[in-house]
Amino acid sequence: MPAFPRLPEHGLLICGLVVTRIIGWGSTFYALSVLARDIQRDLGLDVTVVFGGITVLLLTGAALAPAVGRQLDREGTRRAMCIGALACAAGLALLGVAQGPVSYLAGWVAIGIGHAFSLGNVGSVTVAHLMGPRTRRVIGLMMLATGLSSAVFWPLTAVLDAEFGWRATWFAFAAMQIAIVLPIYAAVPRHRHPATAAAAIPSPVESDEGRVPPAHRRTAFWLVAIAFSASGLVSWGLPLHLIELLRNAGIGEAEAVGIAALSGPATLLARLVDATVGDRLPVERTALAGLVLGPLSCFLLVLAPGSALTAAGFVICFSAAMGVISVARATLPLALFGRSGLGAMLGRLTVPQNLAFAAAPLLVAAMIERLGRDLALVSSAAIQLVGLLAMAALVRLLARP
Numbered sequence: 001m002p003a004f005p006r007l008p009e010h011g012l013l014i015c016g017l018v019v020t021r022i023i024g025w026g027s028t029f030y031a032l033s034v035l036a037r038d039i040q041r042d043l044g045l046d047v048t049v050v051f052g053g054i055t056v057l058l059l060t061g062a063a064l065a066p067a068v069g070r071q072l073d074r075e076g077t078r079r080a081m082c083i084g085a086l087a088c089a090a091g092l093a094l095l096g097v098a099q100g101p102v103s104y105l106a107g108w109v110a111i112g113i114g115h116a117f118s119l120g121n122v123g124s125v126t127v128a129h130l131m132g133p134r135t136r137r138v139i140g141l142m143m144l145a146t147g148l149s150s151a152v153f154w155p156l157t158a159v160l161d162a163e164f165g166w167r168a169t170w171f172a173f174a175a176m177q178i179a180i181v182l183p184i185y186a187a188v189p190r191h192r193h194p195a196t197a198a199a200a201i202p203s204p205v206e207s208d209e210g211r212v213p214p215a216h217r218r219t220a221f222w223l224v225a226i227a228f229s230a231s232g233l234v235s236w237g238l239p240l241h242l243i244e245l246l247r248n249a250g251i252g253e254a255e256a257v258g259i260a261a262l263s264g265p266a267t268l269l270a271r272l273v274d275a276t277v278g279d280r281l282p283v284e285r286t287a288l289a290g291l292v293l294g295p296l297s298c299f300l301l302v303l304a305p306g307s308a309l310t311a312a313g314f315v316i317c318f319s320a321a322m323g324v325i326s327v328a329r330a331t332l333p334l335a336l337f338g339r340s341g342l343g344a345m346l347g348r349l350t351v352p353q354n355l356a357f358a359a360a361p362l363l364v365a366a367m368i369e370r371l372g373r374d375l376a377l378v379s380s381a382a383i384q385l386v387g388l389l390a391m392a393a394l395v396r397l398l399a400r401p
Contacts, residue, residue, distance in 0.1 A: 013130070014138060016184040017123060018145040020085075023181055024119045025146060026153030027173035028088060028111050029054065034157040035166045039104075042166070049101050053108035055358045060112025061120055062354035068116050069125075069347020077126040077343075081185035084118020087111070089177035096170035114177075118185065121346035124330045126188060128339050140327050144271040151264065210338030216397060220336055223394040225349055228329045229356040230387030231291060234380045235322040236357040237364030239263065246311050248373040249301055259311050263319040270323030283335050284395050287328035291388040293321035295381035302374045329353070336398075 036050045072080060091110030098104040127138050160169040212220045238245075242263065246256035270290075297317035304310040337345045367376040 013184075013187060014127070014142065016187065017126065018142050020081075020181045020184050021119065021123060021142065021146045022149045022152055023173075023176050024088065024115075026149040026156075027092065027176060028057070028115065028119075030150045030153045031157040031169070031173065034154055035161055035169060038161065038166045039098075043098060043100060043104060045101055045104065049104070051361070053105060053111075055361075056105055056108040057112040057115060058354045058358040060109050061116045062351045062358070064113065064116035065120065065347040065350035065354070066344070067347070069121065069343040069345070069350075072122065072125045072343030072347075073341055076129065076188075076190060077122050078185065078188040078190060081118040081122055081126070081188065082182060084114045084116070084122070085177045085182040085185055086114075087117060088114030088181075089174040090114075092170045092174035092177065096167045096174065118181075121330075121343070121350060124334070124346065125343045128334055128342055130189070139330050140271060143327050143330060144268060148268075210334075210336050210340075211398060212336045217337065220394060220397060221345070221348070223390045223397070224332060224336065225352045226390040227287070227291065227387040227394065228325070228349070229352045230383055230390065231294060231322075231325050232353055232356040233360050233363060233383050234294065235325065235360070237360030237362075238318070238380055239322075241364055241368055242315065244368070245301065245373055245377070246315075249311060251308060251311050255308055256311075259308065259315055262312060262315045266316040266319035267323035267326075270320035271327055282398075283328050283332045284391065284398060286324055287332060288388070288391045288395055290321040290324035290328065291384060291391050293317055294325070294384045295388065297321060298377040298381040298384070302377050 032051070032053065036047070039045065040047055040050050068080060087110050091107045091112075091114055094103065094107030094110055098107055123142065124139055127142065157169060160172055164172075242260045243256050246259055251259065297314050300310055300317065301314040333345050333349060334342060364376070364380070367379050371379060
């Protein structure tokens, strides 16, 4: 008898969850870069306030993540995700009627609540509940598809904005949450108590309890938090300034845009490789490889500025590293700490990570402005090296008998 007799149904549901993630990230994160200029013009907001909505989203998610994580362990993810879809819809609708900074940022608070309940860690917990030992590969494939969010929603947002305006665009995205996302979330099976699930579906003890002994869990938690928060300080900030960095390195405007466009395919390719062959390696070692490649890519642009080939190598290597690390960020906690209490563990990890992600755009912008291109890249490499050292310490911890 196969380990997961209901796999076809679960496979269809996983496809649905991929759709919800494309819509979720596309409408609440990527769309802003297309609509920001019109919002800034019509509402008379400073550009920092407009993009500050993303910071508000991340900080709201960090504040709610621990409590939401504990709820996921107790009750499963279906109700939480349905609440999240409604909150995202309400937040997007608020953006559509915003008249100034208060109402505009209030919309992002609501979207942040929606993210905490339906995006973020909730998808990983859902997959862990449904797929058991297949979780790492399924999460990798989901993140591979989620990488298409920008490719889908940048042109879609541009078309809607041109035809109907930015307010109607937000309303359309709110309608997607109700009409498409909410029904898919409602189809998620009710969470069974671990003891009942174990009786129905045999699974190895280590997949429930994880690989880290109780005595080392606190140390492992902080090493994971440091590694991914340090890498996030760069990965959530540097890409926003990628074209500017390439221009400052002596690359022409059109060429810089073309080279920067390599970022998406490189990230997708790295996620595809990890999703298809990553099971052959412990996830902490693939994360270690990404954390090695990230700093090295930054030095490429410092050592050979002005070369289009070097610039392309920088973009491809950095994006591939971030693609690998993003998958590891979703799957490593499961491998280390197991499915038991996974929601609470991911919720705790979200706090330092989201704080780092929220600070990243401003930090990288300040480094480029005050230190210049080369020192900003060197500083970015140094920050990533902190994450590398933390991950190396984790690998050493796991190698202990």
